[in-house]
Amino acid sequence: MEFELLHKDPQTQARAGKITLGHGVIETPIFMPVGTVASVKGVHQRELKDDINPDIILGNTYHLYLRPQMDVLEKAGGLHKFMNWDRNILTDSGGYQVYSLSANRKIKEEGVKFKSHIDGSYHVFTPENVMEIQRTIGADIIMAFDECTPYPCDYRYAQRSMHMTHRWLDRCIKHLDNLPFKYGYEQAFFPIVQGSTYKDLRQQSAEYIANANQPGNAIGGLSVGEPAEEMYAMTEVVTAILPEDKPRYLMGVGTPANILENIALGIDMFDCVMPTRNARNGMLFTANGTINIKNKKWEADFSPLDEMGHTFVDREYTKAYLRHLFAANEYLGKQIATIHNLGFYMWLVREARKHILAGDFREWKNKMVKQMDQRL
Known part of the structure; x- marks a missing residue:
């Protein structure tokens, strides 16, 4: 295994690196x-x-x-x-x-x-x-x-x-x-x-x-x-x-x-296990806060699952449809929520890496922590 430390954030201990293993490169x-x-x-x-x-x-x-x-x-x-x-x-x-x-x-x-x-x-x-x-x-x-x-x-x-x-x-x-x-x-x-x-x-x-x-x-x-x-x-x-x-x-x-x-x-x-386990219970993580998709407020919300999302489920399904799947106990709902949450977690760490390399990680991190703490 090889590990290369590429950059350290000047205001925190955050690091951007690269691990090389037998099945490819891992960007950290x-x-x-x-x-x-x-x-x-x-x-x-x-x-x-x-x-x-x-x-x-x-x-x-x-x-x-x-x-x-x-x-x-x-x-x-x-x-x-x-x-x-x-x-x-x-x-x-x-x-x-x-x-x-x-x-x-x-x-x-x-x-x-x-x-x-x-x-x-x-x-x-x-x-x-x-x-x-x-x-x-x-x-x-x-x-x-x-x-x-x-x-x-x-x-x-x-x-x-x-x-x-x-x-x-x-x-x-x-x-x-x-x-x-x-x-x-x-x-x-x-x-x-x-x-x-x-x-x-x-x-x-x-x-x-x-x-x-x-x-x-x-x-x-x-x-x-x-x-x-x-x-x-x-x-x-x-x-x-x-x-x-x-x-x-x-x-x-x-x-x-x-x-x-x-x-x-x-x-x-x-x-x-949080992104997958919580997904199966109807909790979606987003950059603007947490959604409990089982809530009645989403029953007729036909907007995309997550306008800022990065997987196909965020674009192809609506909040109303996903709420319906959970209400009907249809396993597809759990699958859609799982893909969304994992996609969000991957976006989060990769966006963190970008801000470490750019030198403004601390400001971005503080803003994101505050945003994600909201219940939507």
């Missing part, structure tokens, strides 16, 4: 649509590529391990070929899913024993076998196995968890050194900063992760219920320590405003 800052089970929910790959147009998407190790399972993916030649996606993919390690299964898992130094949400069978994830699973999946960027702590979190628990995450990181790196690549291209490995919302722990973890000297670095354990101000404070602490010459990935974030504020703090990469 970037948002990665979440394709948990080898599919961005409700979106055809053709729509994803031609209209939403991301440089990279995300898959999930936990879900892919359980279904379709590794033997199927290996026979297919990896996840790219299995889902017919010729651009970059990142896989998270399953640590967050294990965190969310708190009632059905046990964490020990060896790893995590968990119960499948599909059939109740028991499985064990260790730093070593998670590296093997991600080799088989074949993503371009793979993540360290970590523990994501909840919020709020007791200091001593957060400290113990952070140190275990660091020990797991060392085991990941050691095991990866002995694993050959499977599909003719290399994989970049990102370790993950933890430490909950404790400044001293975040500093310790950021220093440990920076010293691991891997191709990129991630920040985990945020966007798990803490106030946005605490998220921003922890991000600022960490980005001050992580090296400038490597991409920084803030995992699981977030709202459009969260993304812009964290870009201003020096983050390059984001993923979140």
